[in-house]
Amino acid sequence: MRTGLLFLSPVIAVVFLISASQVIAADIGAQYVSAADRLSIEQFRYSGQWKGNDLSVEYSYSKDQGQMDLSGNVRFSNSLIMGYTELKDFRLGAIFLDQNGKVLEQIGLATNRDSFDPIPFNRRINIPSNAVFMAFSYQRKACDQGRGKTSFWFYPIH
CATH class of the missing domain: 1.20.5 (Single alpha-helices involved in coiled-coils or other helix-helix interfaces)
Structure with a gap:
């Protein structure tokens, strides 16, 4: 035995x-997003503004039955508008996170605009059941009348 x-x-x-x-x-x-970059999505309805270095996102959402209607406008900073003439390959994304900031899902919200005019977005999204935060990310290239290109981005995931 x-x-x-x-x-x-x-x-x-x-x-x-x-x-x-x-x-x-x-x-x-x-992958995680730092607490400073998280936006709470625990309320059923909310309107707010998120500011990045190069742009701001005015957004609103409403949730029901595991889905979210997320809409808003992207507005570029004056320094970007004054310094460049053309926008290339712009992409705005939403990142859904759990209570610890762990990435659950990433989705695209807006893409491919050529001007610095405000960019509207409107999406109906199936959100992960344990999502309590979201974060925005963006990337793009800006041109200054053929003299050069500059890339700008914000990607809070680490």
Whole structure:
């Protein structure tokens, strides 16, 4: 009887070790957004403004039955409008996060505009059931009458 228990002890230890390493490995690939960049989405309706270095997003949402209607306008900063003449490959995204800031899902909201006029967006989104925050991200290139191109972005995921 004792030899059976002695044999099972290392087997049980190996099983626990494998289970623990799988849990740790699953979290290693997780991506997070810092608390300063998170916007709460716990209310059923909300309107607000998020400001990045190069633009601001005026947005509103309403939620029901696991879906969100998210709409708003992207407005570019005056320094960007004054310094460049053309916008290329603009993309605005929303990132949905759990209570710890862990990334659950990313979706596109607005893309490919050529001017610095305000960019409207309006999407109906299936949100993850455990999402309590969201964050915005953006990327784009700006041109200054053929003299050069500059890339601007904000990607809060780390």
